[in-house]
Amino acid sequence: MIIRKGECSVYYVKNERNGEEITDPRLNLAIEYYLLNEIHLDEPILLFYINEPSIIIGKNQNAYEEVNRDYVEQNNIHVVRRFSGGGAVYHDFGNLSFCFITKDDGDSFRNFSKFTEPVITALHKIGVEGAELKGRNDLLINGQKFSGNAMYSKNGRMTAHGTIMFDSEIDAVVKALKPKKEKLESKGIKSVRSRVTNIKPFMSDEFQFMNTKQFRERLLLNIFEVDSVEEVKEFKLTEKDWDKIEEFSKQYTGNWEWNYGKSPDFDIERSQRFAIGSIDVKLNVEKGIIQDIKIYGDFFGLGEISDVEEKLTGIKYEAKTISAAFDEIDIKKYFGDITREELVHLIY
Numbered sequence: 001m002i003i004r005k006g007e008c009s010v011y012y013v014k015n016e017r018n019g020e021e022i023t024d025p026r027l028n029l030a031i032e033y034y035l036l037n038e039i040h041l042d043e044p045i046l047l048f049y050i051n052e053p054s055i056i057i058g059k060n061q062n063a064y065e066e067v068n069r070d071y072v073e074q075n076n077i078h079v080v081r082r083f084s085g086g087g088a089v090y091h092d093f094g095n096l097s098f099c100f101i102t103k104d105d106g107d108s109f110r111n112f113s114k115f116t117e118p119v120i121t122a123l124h125k126i127g128v129e130g131a132e133l134k135g136r137n138d139l140l141i142n143g144q145k146f147s148g149n150a151m152y153s154k155n156g157r158m159t160a161h162g163t164i165m166f167d168s169e170i171d172a173v174v175k176a177l178k179p180k181k182e183k184l185e186s187k188g189i190k191s192v193r194s195r196v197t198n199i200k201p202f203m204s205d206e207f208q209f210m211n212t213k214q215f216r217e218r219l220l221l222n223i224f225e226v227d228s229v230e231e232v233k234e235f236k237l238t239e240k241d242w243d244k245i246e247e248f249s250k251q252y253t254g255n256w257e258w259n260y261g262k263s264p265d266f267d268i269e270r271s272q273r274f275a276i277g278s279i280d281v282k283l284n285v286e287k288g289i290i291q292d293i294k295i296y297g298d299f300f301g302l303g304e305i306s307d308v309e310e311k312l313t314g315i316k317y318e319a320k321t322i323s324a325a326f327d328e329i330d331i332k333k334y335f336g337d338i339t340r341e342e343l344v345h346l347i348y
Contacts, residue, residue: 009044011041011046023051025056028051029253031049034244035159036158037155039235044101050091051078055079055091056089066177067176085150095166096163097161101159103157103158109302113133116139116147119164125222126204126222128199139162141197146197267285269281275337278299280297301336303334307329323341
């Protein structure tokens with residue numbers, strides 16, 4: 001995604017209602033989904049937001065296994081499930097989230113470089129010269145992560161969104177999240193603390209005075225290559241828009257069932273990390289038949305993983321039958337670049 005000076009090729013949306021900025025993650029994520037589904041402009045949309053302390057989990061993750069529930073409850077931290085895949089991320093007032101919403105051209109899903117390039121270029125301009133995209137979806141500096149990114153596609157439209165740890169509370173990040181040992185080992189690191197960093201220390205001296213909101217404005221000016229925010233083309237949300245955003249939040253992002261969901265007991269649990277991310281499979285098998293199956297993970301897929309679960313429910317728990325079921329599933333669509341054999345081996 002390229003933004004050129006003098007060509008207002010992107011609309012910017014402020015997450016403000018009646019002049020007040022929204023910091024509730026349940027509403028900010030609802031804004032994203034509303035813009036994706038209801039607002040069809042002639043150009044892509046850019047949204048920035050700053051959330052109060054919260055953990056945003058991927059669509060296919062098991063909330064109970066991703067967060068430190070005691071710490072989260074004691075510190076009144078929101079847990080909100082987004083509509084995109086990927087892993088859990090911690091937000092607070094020192095974190096800036098960005099979101100690009102555009103048409104799905106059929107060639108952009110999982111292409112994180114396309115959407116992070118404007119952000120990386122903007123960061124380079126304020127001294128964060130080592131910022132780069134590494135691995136599947138992370139932005140790093142000196143080998144440490146400061147941004148995680150995810151994508152979601154529906155009805156010919158897609159959103160690509162990510163975080164920027166500007167001046168977050170690192171201790172809270174460490175205490176709130178529970179990354180799996182396999183994930184840390186796959187990245188050659190020993191702890192979350194050694195894995196993540198804020199970018200403020202890497203910025204040029206002239207920008208060290210900034211708070212998160214000032215940093216957001218500077219990033220906006222750099223992305224659009226303009227001298228003042230008045231030059232940025234803006235789409236403004238109306239009260240009618242806000243009513244629909246609130247409706248969506250009540251149904252999904254502000255709904256406990258959506259964010260946590262039920263976590264039934266399973267008698268078989270299998271987990272493995274692949275190049276596409278982690279996949280966790282939990283099953284109940286009675287008399288050799290799969291009675292119930294749930295698939296979790298931080299992989300990036302299109303479609304509903306429940307489609308896959310439905311295909312695997314009610315069949316024999318044997319490699320041959322499971323393999324035959326996967327013949328009827330577009331594996332790349334739902335999981336990414338993984339083979340049928342790898343999935344069968346994981347499940348059985």
